[in-house]
Amino acid sequence: MWLGHQRGYGFYYSKCFRMPELRTPLRPDFLALVNQPTHAGLTQSILEHWQDGRGFTLATLNLDHIVKMRQNPVFLGSYMAQSHVVADGNPIVWLSRLAGRRIELIPGSELVMPLAALATEHDIPVALLGATEETLQLAADSLRKDYPKLQIVAQIAPPFGFDPTGANADTYLETLRRANAKLCFLALGAPKQEIFASRGISQVPECGFVSIGAGLDFIAGQQTRAPQWVRKLALEWVWRMLGNPRRLALRYTRCISIMPGLIWQAIKDRAHS
Template structure:
């Protein structure tokens, strides 16, 4: 590197480059997994891992609480292929996409009940039962694994959330996994971060349903070329039509409004 040349992954002012006001992690998937598996960790509060995709970018433009959740995130990885291509075109040297589904699929086979205590909030009882069976095969029991299905609208019930966060804190999990969809998962994690103890928080969307066989993930070749969305639309057209063919135009507006490398949006990065 010549004198005056910015370090790799930083702009001329020495600041990490950003898109959409987000400071992206430059770690590849294996490096991030190693961080997530590392124990023991010094007490330093809940650490939210966010995985940004097109729908998240669109939501960030209008939902202030979602923006605040992202601003507080410990790591932000790129999930969606269009976001990845835009980041690379903006000069951010990402090693590749790191999706929530891929991370969860790797972690579920590497979590160790001797080191890692898991607390999961999932969308339905069948997902809870299947995930319990799968992790029991790896040695998890009621002392190291808790899976709950929160009731509908729980995020708006202060008393319920106070009791829920107390249950989570009492279990002292190393990892809290939220499979409740965005932006609900990220906002809930942000709003209750002070009550959750020292844990990694992963918002993984449909990854739990993929891992339990409740939903079938796209073939690997479609994931590799960034076309997983087509598979998902084909399996859930009614639910996903508006997201993929109406809301997604907001991503174009976000790119037009974005200026890579401009003033940083405040946020915590440890």
């Protein structure tokens, strides 16, 4: 199935996303949101959900998400409702270890191929939602080339300004239900993808929603990841910022600004563990 139009990449500025920063004295322990510390454990949990006919929602925590959750109660609520959360960035891994929790780095962009392989092995129908029609087709072609037996049953490219809480979202979820999708890769960017996932699991409870950001763009060849040696040095963020300083400089500045508070929280967690 195919549904949709070309989608832009601008941040969603509807009324519900303009809510002011929470001023409550208590904030959640963001690091404790990670509930899938290892690749092996994540894989086993997903298999168990499929075997039981249950869906799931998978988010990939990084510093940018924490910045946005502090400012956006809707995003925060959606994140806390995710059934599976992994550590997408090295700072989350380091801070968690400082807090006394040993976790592995599991970037969202690196989940697509392993999960596609797992879906192929277990005859799980897959849907792609997000990005643009061109990107989805290129990504689908690439996935089918690597996994000829992979069932891609829906490709949905929402239009610019897509509201994950609006009527179009219901239409797309009905498309996923009719297509019998059991795994849906969401390439909408944060916070849209996590909000859509938390809504989707209630309407298509047998589907697993995996938020992967630019994961399909990488597979389609529309974006290029940093070289492996850069990633091993935990400098992928520098690589990305140099490639698009106007868009990313402020984002990373905000991420750095929350580090002292997160370090202090991690130290307190360790002391109480």
